Amino acid sequence: MESVIVKRGERFIYSLDDRSGLVSHFRRFPLFDSKLESNFSTDFEKTFRQSSHGWSLSRADAVIPVGRNEVMIPDFTLRNQTGLEIYLEIVGFWTPEYLNKKLAKVRAANLGNLILAVSKQLALSQSEAEEFNVLWFARKLSVSEVIERANLLLITNQDKFNPR
Numbered sequence: 718m719e720s721v722i723v724k725r726g727e728r729f730i731y732s733l734d735d736r737s738g739l740v741s742h743f744r745r746f747p748l749f750d751s752k753l754e755s756n757f758s759t760d761f762e763k764t765f766r767q768s769s770h771g772w773s774l775s776r777a778d779a780v781i782p783v784g785r786n787e788v789m790i791p792d793f794t795l796r797n798q799t800g801l802e803i804y805l806e807i808v809g810f811w812t813p814e815y816l817n818k819k820l821a822k823v824r825a826a827n828l829g830n831l832i833l834a835v836s837k838q839l840a841l842s843q844s845e846a847e848e849f850n851v852l853w854f855a856r857k858l859s860v861s862e863v864i865e866r867a868n869l870l871l872i873t874n875q876d877k878f879n880p881r
Contacts, residue, residue, distance in 0.1 A: 718732070718733045718734070719731065719732050719733075750792070751807075751809055753807060753809045753857075753858065754792055754793075754807055756857060756858075757793075757807065757857075757858045757860065757863075758774065758776065758793075760857075760860045761774045761860050762774075764860045764861070771797050771798035772795050772796065772797055772864060772867070773795070773796045774793055774794070774795055775793065775794045775796070776792070776793060777790050777791070777792060777793070778794050779791055779794050779802070779804055781804075781826050781828065783822050783825035783826045784825050787822070787825075789806075789822045789823070789825075789826050791804035791805060791806045791831065792805055792806055792807050793805040793807075795863070795864075795867050797867075797871065801830075801871060802830060803830050803831070803832060803867040803870055803871070804828060804830060804831045804832070805831075805832045805834065805863060806819070806823065806831060806832070806833050806834070807834045807858060808833065808834065808835045808836065808839065809836050811839070813840065816839060816840075816841065820845060820849070823849060824848075824849075829870070829873075829874040830870055830874060832852055832863060832866050832867065832870070833849045833850070833851050833852065834851070834852045834853075834854055834858050834863065835851045835852070835853060835854070836853075836854060836855075837853050837854065837855050852866050
């Protein structure tokens with residue numbers, strides 16, 4: 718990050734980067750919210766390290782407006798080699814209140830390129846499962862099932878995608 722500072726007609730450049738030695742006063746948060754997310758990321762990396770499928774995975778890098786002063790940040794963004802994005806939201810082991818809030822955000826986001834992966838242990842109604850075209854998982858989210866669903870979304874929603 719750079720900034721130009723003008724003081725009494727003299728220009729100064731202020732630079733800040735990861736070598737500046739500054740330390741935040743905020744506690745460091747883990748990269749992943751759950752072991753489920755961490756395991757999925759690790760499995761994805763193992764699967765695609767030696768593959769030519771052309772998918773990459775990024776952690777929580779999309780900010781999607783869902784209403785006034787509210788956003789949704791999907792757990793992952795999958796990108797294919799052409800830059801098309803599929804968002805992945807993983808709902809594991811949460812309270813009914815959390816699940817209701819999550820579904821409200823997903824509904825408000827109204828994305829054709831979102832995979833909602835939900836644990837079979839959660840009490841999600843059949844109508845909600847159909848509304849969101851849920852990708853169910855038992856203990857572990859399958860990378861191959863996510864990629865299969867992502868490819869299907871690319872085919873069925875091709876006209877709705879815009880690469881970043």
